[in-house]
Amino acid sequence: MRVRELMSAPAVVVGCGVTVKEASRLLDDGGFTMLPVVDDVGRLVGVVGEADVLADRLPPDPRLPVPGRRPRRPGRLVGDVVRRDVLTAAPGDNAGDLLVVMREGGLRSIPVVEDGVVAGVVTWRDLIHAFARPDADIDADVRRRLALRFGDRWAVRVDDGDVVLTSEHAADVPDRSLAIRIAESVIGTARCTIAAEVPIAAGT
Structure with a gap:
């Protein structure tokens, strides 16, 4: 089975100019763990996930000082928090091989890219859906x-x-x-x- 057979497509994507608040809303409304971040022509720039949008949003208790800790201003735009070093899959990749990569890498979702453009996303839910098919x-x-x-x-x-x-x-x-x-x-x-x-x- 190939990745194209089970990926979720089209993917919900965001641009670097979208606010982190809006990206958080998309993650929450869609039940996503990650959103591909694209440029103006749909090419993958990176990803933004749950941990990225929450970074520095919930400051620690100031009554519990940690030596060397300095407060940081949270990023306002997706471009401020995007992760650019991203593992991707291609539509023609073997789904079984991708399962091994996701399991061993602790990844919950992977963007699927063809010729640099985001074609879809593969998640654990997609893999479970395929396995559970009658x-x-x-x-x-x-x-x-x-x-x-x-x-x-x-x-x-x-x-x-x-x-x-x-x-x-x-x-x-x-x-x-x-x-x-x-x-x-x-x-x-x-x-x-x-x-x-x-x-x-x-x-x-």
């Missing part, structure tokens, strides 16, 4: 996509997100590889395998 919906989509390419050549069975394909033409290696790629492009497919070749009835 087998019947996966089955229907796999059958539809395979039929567009192969007609009725492949039979499909889906169990807990695992897709099993069966065909009397299963020994055709190029077709096997293409069929697997098509099935694995469907949202919710955990993996795809080819079952043993179906014998052709005598006299056919």
